Amino acid sequence: MTKEPGLSNLDVDYVVSYRVDSKDKEGSIRQFKELIRVLAEVGLTSEVRTGDDTSLLVFVKAADEDVLAKVVHRSRMKDWLYGVRQIQPVGDAATALTNDPLTDAERHRQIYHMITGLREDGGAGITPESGRWKNVESVFPLHDHARNKKWLLDFAKKTFLTPHDLDDIKDAVGEKIGFYYAFLQSYFTFMIFPAAFGFSCWVLLGNFSAIYGIVNVVWCLVFVEYWKRQEQELSIRWGVKNVSVIQEKRRDFKPDTMIRDTVTGEDVPHFSGKKRLQRQLLQIPLAILCVVGLGTIIVTCYSIEIFISEVYNGPFKSVLTFTPVVLLTLSIPPTSTFLTSFAEKLTAYENYETQDAHDKAMTSKVFVINFLTSYTAIFLTAFVYVPFATILVPYLDVFSLTVKPFAENDAQTRAPTSESFSINPNRLKNQMIYFAVTAQVVNFATETILPLVTQKGKQKYNEMQASRAERHGGTSPTPDANDTPEERDFLRRMCIQFGYLSLFSSVWPLTPVSYFINNWIELRGDTFKLTTECRRPNPERADSIGPWLSSLEFLAWLGSVTTAAVCYMFSGSDDPEKGGLGPDGRPHQIKGWALLLCIFFSEHIFLVARLAVRTAFSKLDSVNLRKERSERFMVRRKYLEEAGLSDAVKPLGSGNEKLSTNATRALIDEKGDADVLGDITRSSLEEDARQESLTEDNMEPAARRFWGRQRTWRESEKVGLHLLEELEWGGAEGKKSK
């Protein structure tokens, strides 16, 4: 129940880093006093230490377990009301922690909510780096170094993480990162098949094999659908299903009106949906800007590269070839940063009410930018350079300016005519190898190794700081200085990789082999980042990898188009026996209608297959799904039983009398069972009259007469049997009339 503290963490739950504004000492002091006060108000104990020259660290823990228990109980009750928990939390707040102990992640999440949550939700309302809390630099939990070390050692030794490992990760850093690990793990495991198959194809069939292409598209499809199912299972296993329904209000949401809610009678902030839709239409110019901006840069650099490498034949060629690469490396990051910041502004302007909606809108914009920066070059090679190079290259003259200072004569920079130019058949393959191998290595180096080196230096500095802090406040747990890792960035990266695999891996079937190896390292690298290089993240709950899923679906779909196109256009181009490329360097004469027909069939077969795979997955039952259903059933049954509403029908005479007055009367009549039939005919008129005058119900007279004939079920039976005799009976019985 009580948290097992890591040896060095001294029961610290959270750290608030407070950086003073050196220009406003008075304000800084006021804000600091306020900080300590609001933390106390929500029930958090604080302990202050010096951080570095201009910052204080406020170490925070729950004042006592009762305070925390109440917060936890409230949060769980809310989960239950939102349908996240099937079973209502029993008992009161005091027993909450005993009945269902907290994981580290849940404890951190609760404390984080106490610090940053809105005051009306029971939080202290501290918003790091914004508004009145602009001096609060950050709010973060401390690493559990013992467990981190265990993970690093453990994961390095095994090929596959077990479900238990994933649960462990989830328990420590929350479901959101848990989902990323689960995704990476599923992806890695699934990759075994295309890696093996790709290798075989590469050996036996070479590049551009249609068989590999088909298998790869199907694999991508099955993987995405499998993951969707897996997400569902995991969210049940981790008890976070429907957690996305609990929508966190966005702090920056700016309502344009307050409208009176007719049900609650309260004024609620509101922003007109139509107005938002109008603002969202600005996404179209943004998309155009992205396409034009990034497109121009990439197409220009690409053209220069082709010009230098395939047209120019003057001095310094080998050096000059790198010019466009350098240009690209220098121009793409700032452009993409500029566009991203623009997208951020637009998303903020779209003014979403919830954080989820905001993130989703942002992710879709980021996806467009990523898509353009990642795939434009290879799309150009496959669908512009190869089919149209002979037509387009003569126009590359315009780039002769770029090499003018180096060229010795005009001939060196003169573009060849359509006839004399032959395309570089290996360009596409080399590009793919670059993305599959080189880029991965470079990325890993810049993302993991480089920060490690810089961190070493920083650590030295931090140690000096820490020893200084030590003098003033005793043993203080060292907070880790770097930013928190974003599972969003991890997912973005995997999504781009999945794109290369789905769109172009038929160009070079060894792609999945390379990615398979890369992803093994990636997972360990990410663990290293998560545990050592960066701050421990604030745990968040999630029931999915979120909007990236749609990106994966889209890439799998697009893969069915590009793979068909690539396989058709290049099939046989790699096979020297078939003569390889045609006389003009192009693989063979591409027929427009055949290409389009290939694409048409491939895409529609893909869509039908997707429907089939989805249906199949949805039909398969699982232990988790069954468990969920049973729990729901139990909850309902228990409720109905408690409300005394679960009676099944009992036969007459077995205590069912209370159910129906009609039945009761029948039971009484049963003893003095006169000839009901005769009785009716004899006394019916008087009886009817008497009944009419006696009964107080509001039946109309005709109805009362109608229903008065057969007053008990036994009477109905009698009359019925009599009427039955009057019917036409076939067979031996014959017709029997009264």
Added chain:
Amino acid sequence: MTKEPGLSNLDVDYVVSYRVDSKDKEGSIRQFKELIRVLAEVGLTSEVRTGDDTSLLVFVKAADEDVLAKVVHRSRMKDWLYGVRQIQPVGDAATALTNDPLTDAERHRQIYHMITGLREDGGAGITPESGRWKNVESVFPLHDHARNKKWLLDFAKKTFLTPHDLDDIKDAVGEKIGFYYAFLQSYFTFMIFPAAFGFSCWVLLGNFSAIYGIVNVVWCLVFVEYWKRQEQELSIRWGVKNVSVIQEKRRDFKPDTMIRDTVTGEDVPHFSGKKRLQRQLLQIPLAILCVVGLGTIIVTCYSIEIFISEVYNGPFKSVLTFTPVVLLTLSIPPTSTFLTSFAEKLTAYENYETQDAHDKAMTSKVFVINFLTSYTAIFLTAFVYVPFATILVPYLDVFSLTVKPFAENDAQTRAPTSESFSINPNRLKNQMIYFAVTAQVVNFATETILPLVTQKGKQKYNEMQASRAERHGGTSPTPDANDTPEERDFLRRMCIQFGYLSLFSSVWPLTPVSYFINNWIELRGDTFKLTTECRRPNPERADSIGPWLSSLEFLAWLGSVTTAAVCYMFSGSDDPEKGGLGPDGRPHQIKGWALLLCIFFSEHIFLVARLAVRTAFSKLDSVNLRKERSERFMVRRKYLEEAGLSDAVKPLGSGNEKLSTNATRALIDEKGDADVLGDITRSSLEEDARQESLTEDNMEPAARRFWGRQRTWRESEKVGLHLLEELEWGGAEGKKSK
């Protein structure tokens, strides 16, 4: 609260028609006795009358309102537990009917459940025409003739039904039929635009106009998405949202094993999902059978028709032209009935656990059969006859046998060569006119007028029967003899119509005009059928038009492909100025790649547009959605308030003392506010030691030391202010060290 009875219905809630098995008198009597008994057991009063020569009618009503109230209360509680109702039903069973009166439909639904529900669910378990209840012919409510008459008069006078009318229909015959009416109404209203636009296009642009095509595709798309939204709104308005979650168990479900549920501890019937998946794979041969079976018949008849009308030029041509039509009319219905029964068997074999899953599986199979019977002929004309007739017609010789007896010489039956044959340019248009006008009129006649005529005769017969019954049982409400109308058939018909509109209306832009008129009549005809020709249906709940929605979506999508193809292939063929058809009778030289490119762009623009329209609709808020959210919010707030868990944070000193012992201590300390700082440094060691020995919590010593320094928030503040002074302060203040 009490039901307003129609004048003639004498408070009868339901009628059970019991037809005796004339070969088994004894069994019939036994079963009848059983019937009366079980009805009494669930709390229903019965009154028996003779129906016709071999049947009895058991009129049924709730024994008293208390019995019904309990049933209603239980059902509403169940709705609440399943999330159909937001607000928990208050009070006990007795007040259920007072607080929230029953509509006719709800009353009927409850009584129907009492009669046919499973015994463990509180029903009598009567299953008409099956098992031990095979003599129970049917179970149905009586018409409310006054209201029916009012509807017929009312609807005949107005163009559009009001939302109030739809509510009225829903209140009388249940949500399922309510949804059909709402759909038809939305469809009819939406149709105004394409009807007006289509008429303008027909006048200004002629047939095969690309502009009309594009507008039509977009219209179809917007309509389907609008309807999806409308469905959502209606289901909130009618209080049936999520009602599809309450899955009715299928009676015919045959479990293969009983598995023990780990949560409930009960044995539950189970059928392996994998086994079902295997059985579902049989759908593939079924689909092939449908395509081959129906395909062969249609293609053969179609070819014969072309042969006779365009090749044969002997005697009796005008008569013989009708041969294939007759053949088709004779062969399609039995084939399609055969295939449908086959599909029914397969669906039963697939052994679904719930009625919904079963219906969905069946609908998808029916859709395939309908699709083939409805659209194959026109597809053949557009995509086989027009582009390939010149190639294929010479092979039609084989059909010369069909006219051999009539032909005078071989020349009359000899197919022309490719060069001499010219296609009939009006075939496609005529076919479309047939589907848009002729077929609708014929359908209306056979479905509405014909039964009316036959019913007149039947009525005569019934009257004779009734007068006979009268002799034995007084005034008896006449049950209506025909089968209940199936909202399913209505929807199927509208779905096929929507298909013609979406797929081929660009062939003849007057199509929507014709459908607009037709649907006005159709709605009135359906009302007539519902109220007069057929039995009153058993009301059912629904939150959607069900699987037909996917069919509409599919047809809208397919429309983007066919419209593009038709518009490209035939554009200008109707325009005499452009020379009309080419020399070979074909519109113009169709280029494969251009056609495919047209289709490719049209389809993908459609998909992007669909995404945009969906997003736009999902972003728009509505009164119903807001109401739903508010209700949910209220429920949660009320619950949390009742559980005493809704405290927002209160400032220190305003009764928040109980929240945090730390804060309390601070408030006490506040009075005797000594120099905490000095205090700490002076007595810290002794104090630490004392604390360590005294406190009983399980903190480790280092942690206790760490947290012991600053024991109240006021101490933390003091220490913090002191540390703040030590930081590096820029600006005028300068660095100030202690």
